[in-house]
């Protein structure tokens with residue numbers, strides 16, 4: 001009896017060890033795949049960065065280069081130095097590639113014809129928005145995009161962009177950026193880049209509020225995104241209480 005039990009026990013252990021080995025093999029293979037994908041992504045990002053600089057190095061500083069970026073793009077000093085102006089997608093999930101490309105082309109054509117003199121201002125913040133929902137039509141991002149659309153109603157404003165970047169990127173220069181391009185108005189460009197940056201900081205206040213509420217046991221439903229009409233009221237009260 002004891003012998004049979006020992007045999008069964010041994011067999012179970014063996015199967016379990018085999019399963020564990022199999023799991024380890026799968027995890028190791030997945031990690032290798034992720035590392036390879038990350039490496040490819042890094043190469044791709046390096047290429048974009050260097051291509052922009054390469055294009056700039058081949059043309060004179062007066063040749064306008066307009067660039068469109070995914071709003072998850074990480075704007076770096078090198079990229080911004082190479083570009084004359086930058087426009088970002090304003091939809092997430094992205095569905096405005098064509099419109100953004102068209103706008104960039106339009107600004108370029110107007111520049112070439114001497115109809116506009118673009119001035120670009122940008123801000124880079126040590127700010128990352130946590131994962132979760134950041135669709136353009138939902139709170140907390142929708143108020144920022146609405147504010148940007150209002151800014152663009154001013155004929156002096158050629159474009160404004162917001163780059164909340166992506167938290168899973170691995171760059172020393174990683175952070176949220178904002179960009180404003182105006183027709184010859186430096187002060188306005190600086191002011192608008194600041195205003196969008198302020199909106200971004202405001203938004204993180206909302207996320208801190210959400211984090212606290214969830215830690216206190218509140219459900220995420222209706223809270224984030226703030227589809228429940230009680231949420232903005234609670235947020236206002238929280239801000240008052242916390243001086244945010």
Ligand SMILES: [Zn+2]
Nearest residue numbers: 070071072094
């Ligand atoms: Zn994206």
